[in-house]
Amino acid sequence: MFHFDRDLHIPEIDLWIDSTHVKPFGFVSHAHSDHLARHKKILCTPATKAFALQRIKNPHTFLTLNFGEELSIGDYQISLHPAGHILGSAQILLSKNGQRLLYSGDFRISDSPVAEAFEFVQADVLIMETTFGKPHYKMPPRTEVEAELIDLCHSALKQGKTPVVFGYSLGKGQEALKILTDAGLPVEVDESIARFLPVFEEHGIHFADYRIFNPNHWGDAVVLLPTHFRFQRFYRNLANSYTIYLSGWGMDPDAKYRFGVDKVLPLSDHADYEQLFQLVETVKPSEVYCTHGFPEFVQDLNAAGFKAAVLE
Numbered sequence: 001m002f003h004f005d006r007d008l009h010i011p012e013i014d015l016w017i018d019s020t021h022v023k024p025f026g027f028v029s030h031a032h033s034d035h036l037a038r039h040k041k042i043l044c045t046p047a048t049k050a051f052a053l054q055r056i057k058n059p060h061t062f063l064t065l066n067f068g069e070e071l072s073i074g075d076y077q078i079s080l081h082p083a084g085h086i087l088g089s090a091q092i093l094l095s096k097n098g099q100r101l102l103y104s105g106d107f108r109i110s111d112s113p114v115a116e117a118f119e120f121v122q123a124d125v126l127i128m129e130t131t132f133g134k135p136h137y138k139m140p141p142r143t144e145v146e147a148e149l150i151d152l153c154h155s156a157l158k159q160g161k162t163p164v165v166f167g168y169s170l171g172k173g174q175e176a177l178k179i180l181t182d183a184g185l186p187v188e189v190d191e192s193i194a195r196f197l198p199v200f201e202e203h204g205i206h207f208a209d210y211r212i213f214n215p216n217h218w219g220d221a222v223v224l225l226p227t228h229f230r231f232q233r234f235y236r237n238l239a240n241s242y243t244i245y246l247s248g249w250g251m252d253p254d255a256k257y258r259f260g261v262d263k264v265l266p267l268s269d270h271a272d273y274e275q276l277f278q279l280v281e282t283v284k285p286s287e288v289y290c291t292h293g294f295p296e297f298v299q300d301l302n303a304a305g306f307k308a309a310v311l312e
């Protein structure tokens with residue numbers, strides 16, 4: 001049903017899956033830039049289309065599918081299902097003659113206040129991302145991580161320091177904004193994160209008051225910035241701050257040195273090790289192919305009795 005040569009391809013309907021090279025017809029699972037290209041025709045959810053329009057210039061045409069809606073192309077039935085990674089992120093299910101192929105894309109099973117809840121789908125073949133496929137990537141419950149984030153920001157402000165929180169401009173940024181503003185903290189958010197908020201509002205995800213960050217004049221609030229701002233001059237000159245980076249890699253003891261911050265909190269938009277296993281155990285595929293991860297995870301799946309391989 002599929003072919004893989006650097007990119008995932010469904011030859012019979014010439015559909016490319018999450019290719020970063022321009023193709024005639026491509027499925028984009030979500031609007032992170034490592035999954036996005038200016039394909040001539042893009043298959044995606046309406047939210048992914050809205051984000052993609054802010055990220056790529058002169059896109060060609062979109063074919064949008066709502067979650068659960070079915071599309072027929074040739075002998076194939078196609079449907080999209082929430083992946084829980086960021087708003088609009090989708091798994092794609094392709095069926096032909098009763099044979100079902102599921103591609104997870106980036107996914108997260110635990111709930112997020114800014115993304116649709118993950119949906120389990122049955123399939124015969126599963127192609128899945130395995131970013132956190134080592135046992136020590138067992139993320140603490142998100143309520144704990146949220147409480148720690150709020151606490152750290154409160155106590156920094158109390159000590160007269162500026163809490164600076166770093167997250168990706170799409171997904172983690174809005175997730176942090178929601179957590180911080182719902183907790184009643186004053187927040188200044190960078191425009192690169194704020195520009196996506198109207199799409200969230202259109203999807204019924206609302207945010208309390210916040211201010212737009214101004215690098216020349218700021219203070220008395222939590223500052224929420226995209227991750228690459230760590231390399232900007234105003235940030236390097238910053239004194240009296242407490243810096244927090246939001247990432248599942250926070251489970252690694254050396255993460256704060258790697259990211260150059262005071263604290264890395266494991267607020268992740270990817271499945272942790274247990275959720276990766278939970279996906280395979282629930283989907284019960286006869287074959288699993290793993291991408292974006294550690295080869296050890298494939299060995300762990302095989303040891304647990306699944307027929308797994310690295311997608312290559």
Ligand SMILES: [Zn+2]
Pocket residue numbers: 030032085106
């Ligand atoms: Zn992603």
